[in-house]
Amino acid sequence: MTADIRVTAPAGESARPARQSGPPRRPRRGRYGAHIFLSAVSLAFLAPLLLAVYASLRPYEETAQHGYFSFPKKLSFDYYRAAYTESGMGKYFMNTLIIAVPAVIVTLFLAAFVAFAVARVNIRGSLALLMFFTAGNLLPPQVLVTPLYVLFLNIDLPWWMSDSMTLYDSYWAVIIVNVGFQVGFCVFVLANFMRTLPKEILEAAIVDGAGVWTQFWRITLPLCRPAVAALATLEFTWIYNDFLWALIFISNPDKLPITSSLNNLRGQFFTDYNLLAAGSVLVALPTILVFLLLQRHFIAGLTLGSSKG
Template sequence: MSVGTAPERARTAPTARPPGRRPRLRPRRLGLHVFLMGVSLAFLAPLALAVYASLRPYEETSELGYFSLPKKLSFDYYQQAFSDSGMTKYFVNTLVIAVPGVLLVLFLASFVAFAVARLRMRGGVVLLMLFTAGNLLPQQVIVTPLYVVFNRIPLPYWMSDSMTMFDSYWAVLAVQVGFQLGFCVFVLANFMRALPYEIVEAAIVDGAGVWTQYWRITLPLCRPALAALGTLQFTWMYNDFLWALVFMSDGDKLPITSALNNLRGQFFTDYNLLAAGSVIVALPTLLVFLLLQRHFIAGLTLGSSKG
């Protein structure tokens, strides 16, 4: 079989791009970049406006408008928002709910996902469908039944001042875990199914039990998915306001989102002060994302490429 002469191979070989020269941007790709930049700016615009307003006096924005050039910028509103709303107490309340909630959801969801995806148990698909179907139920539909049930479930005094689940962190934590569990089970089960089963088979040959297969083999491989879910779950639980408002009557137990109500006046609301409080409230979720950014992005891009 002839492979051709050297001149022929030179003519048919792809021409190499000169070093230092960037590839030409095609119109379709340019349009995609413009569209993505537009969407990004649309999502960032409210945040940028809130930060901009929080640095200006309200008198200035009320006179010139929010889209005018500033005469003075300062961080006075941030100090006032933090002190007037008592955010330290509310931050602690939120962490008491969000941190155990995220850990408990990921732990229980990984258990169920491992049983469904790796143990090949009977009825695993039906069980996965039930957990997934739980996410389709509107949460507001069961507010009244849960309110009645939590008022009738007794707890010792050291767990709840009201001697019931109502007006305690346990009620909010139970609801958060219950509603977020289905989504995490669905994601983790599909991720575990994509893992090579030969790894588990090799561990079984070496005498590994079910706990070893779960804790020492499968769970470390799920670190990107767990990081992505942990970031999302913390953001959702941290920003939740409905359940705490319904199941807590003591204002000192409310989460950080309720602290913004303390910045509202009865007859007048300084929206620049409220914007500063909103930015302070958003900082912990931004910090969590920055800390888990590498794992979060890896979890989102799983399965996007082969090999």
């Protein structure tokens, strides 16, 4: 007879699997190369911003004598105060918000509707419709400058919507153009994102009696929150930094957006580039703040679909 010998763990302790013997696994050498490459690329993208911040803290006389890459003797925030007051940034910031915020909201709202119809509603020609919206982004904006200029001059608006009584020289002109050129890209992104959502969710909602509006507003749109947040970050950055449309469709200098305020810091015969650098940093701060606030959703929107499970 053979006796069964069992080893039991002491009370209060669970049996642990035996550790594998041998040397610890070392990270692959390729990871070091990837980290070095990504660090170099990040530094290359951050170098202009860091140089602008560094120059904005130094007097122009010092950089003119010793160069921008010299060791600083004095650092101060005087240029930031001067850039904000001399360029009138407060007024231009408000003008930019009046243009950018409604444009982003309307763009995402319309794009979500069209994307849901293309991706989730069985309609004929949905693929052709998606290709139509995508092809709109391939058209150079400069081609439509003259037709839109003439068109906006001939569209009348009431006095409470525009001081010029036309669509030209109003915030509405810039908002409409930005919406028209950005909605195609958002439709393309949201439609492809909605196609990845499980169909069983909507099928279960239909069985429970959910209508099309409920399927869109209460089921599909909440699931698209990461993609919408990522698009909101990109769209706000693009519309905020736009200079072409406002320069063409707005003639009143008091209505121009923040990007045009930097031109007020340029003198007729002399330009203090340290002061201009301080103004550029102030202009870039809102977009950086928006990215920091939506960073988690933005990264989630970019990484969704990169792995299964």
